[in-house]
């Protein structure tokens with residue numbers, strides 16, 4: 666569980682020289698153990714930064730994280746990436762050292778942990794088999810494998826240290842569709858077998874729908890909606906989620922009418938506008954410059970999350986009155 670996690674970067678700008686970029690701003694989320702949380706949003710919405718904060722590759726500016734029942738100091742300068750949390754990146758080639766064998770790549774984190782030679786060899790063979798590759802591939806080099814096979818190796822390397830959480834950042838985006846399906850099926854098989862928890866970050870809404878139990882939607886560094894995947898895709902509440910889902914090809918025509926925003930045409934015209942800069946984001950609701958339903962209050966106050974339906978949280982002033990009627994209290998999504 667993440668509570669109000671933020672991350673800023675200092676960036677150079679043409680006019681003022683330096684500026685603070687709010688990449689992740691007060692994001693809270695819950696990942697159920699043994700399940701998959703999909704994280705979606707346009708490029709630049711902060712989802713990859715969030716991924717790195719979770720596994721400890723970035724230090725957060727503030728916020729809390731509860732993992733396996735214990736508090737993790739996400740903003741500590743001394744925080745080290747935990748073996749219980751591993752990450753798989755988008756590009757299967759650049760994540761592997763071309764000069765060392767697949768077996769040595771997978772063994773590296775085990776050697777860091779001072780596993781014995783025998784146990785390391787045994788574990789490498791085990792995880793290579795787990796990801797559906799022949800054990801003999803341990804002696805191959807990355808260039809001898811296809812893109813899909815290299816991504817299997819990256820998954821094997823993440824698995825080697827027996828993590829409970831794997832963050833997958835655009836992990837199938839660089840693969841052909843048919844290979845994507847194989848890797849997604851592999852991930853679900855591994856999850857079933859080892860009880861793994863995934864945070865699956867992707868811009869591909871169809872892939873996220875396929876693999877996720879729950880989905881978090883991010884816009885300009887903030888979480889705007891979190892819900893069980895089926896509920897979110899069938900009936901998105903936040904205007905941004907509605908816009909996002911209306912732009913993907915509908916594979917199931919029977920559902921198309923349920924994805925439409927109140928005024929899709931208007932929403933598209935306004936929503937197709939440029940993503941504002943995270944250096945100087947809009948006041949109040951960050952989506953207001955593209956939202957067809959923006960009201961005066963949207964410029965003045967950041968919408969607080971409300972649980973509009975059981976397990977379905979949305980941060981939008983359109984639902985605030987419903988929340989006060991229901992006496993709902995703001996939930997963890999901020």
Ligand code: SF4
Nearest residue numbers: 950953956963981982
């Ligand atoms: Fe649109 Fe206002 Fe809701 Fe933001 S808070 S999504 S601007 S209606």
